[in-house]
Amino acid sequence: MVFIGKWQITGFLNFQFDVTNGQRTTSDVALVGGGSYPQPGEISLAHNGVLFLDELPEFKRSVLEVMRQPLEDREVTISRARFTITYPSSFMLVASMNPSPSGFFNDPNSPMSSSPMEMQRYMGKISGPLLDRIDIHIEVTPVPFEKLSEERKGEASEVIRERVIKAREIQTERFKESEILHYNAQMNTKQIRLYCKLDQEALNLLKKAMERLSLSARAYDRILKVARTIADLSKQKDILPNHIAEAIQYRSLDREGWLG
Incomplete structure (x- = not known):
């Protein structure tokens, strides 16, 4: 892990x-x-x-x-x-x-x-x-x-780096009015509610995940922050249902089946 x-x-x-x-x-x-x-x-x-x-x-x-x-x-x-x-x-x-x-x-x-x-x-x-x-x-x-053993090359590190830099620039612009907030991971609960608004479809998806996985309030905030970053990497202004779904998949230890 x-x-x-x-x-x-x-x-x-x-x-x-x-x-x-x-x-x-x-x-x-x-x-x-x-x-x-x-x-x-x-x-x-x-x-x-x-x-x-x-x-x-x-x-x-x-x-x-x-x-x-x-x-x-x-x-x-x-x-x-x-x-x-x-x-x-x-x-x-x-x-x-x-x-x-x-x-x-x-x-x-x-x-x-x-x-x-x-x-x-x-x-x-x-x-x-x-x-x-x-x-x-x-x-x-x-x-x-x-x-x-396959010779096909994956995505180059330089390309990934450029995508990350652009996402950080988006976050810098988003938090330009704050002296202590610079990127998504630093958001508190109030700021998450402001910058991580969901439409009804994304909200329903997250609700089902919370109920099925018995996630805590802290995990809920973490998912929203990760989804916000995924949206930034995709240059999306809004958090879409697929961003929420991907963020949920990044919590392997919360899923059923890990203990056999």
């Missing part, structure tokens, strides 16, 4: 691995900052950049949970007896994980499989509130040999 948020790449986070218990040994202090004399943690060092977490379920749950507030507020506050300090932490979180403990989830050709209990335990390492704060969940399926 790959979870995605913003654009600029300026930094990555390195972790040690404890071979005795099979867990990442990074502490919550190392991640968010702190100590007797508070220092910024990795999420502040990744400000305006990228924080990449590999093998997400291998981190201690307590370490992952401390990211919830910085992901929401884009800053982290550390309080001590004599003072309080706030560090900026507006970063793009990119995380990856195997789809199951064996790594062969839903692969009919694999001799290894995971039971529903194993899957529950594995996925339980990542809390629902943390997943709610991640805009996009993408399932990356195995690439067959035919695809690996």
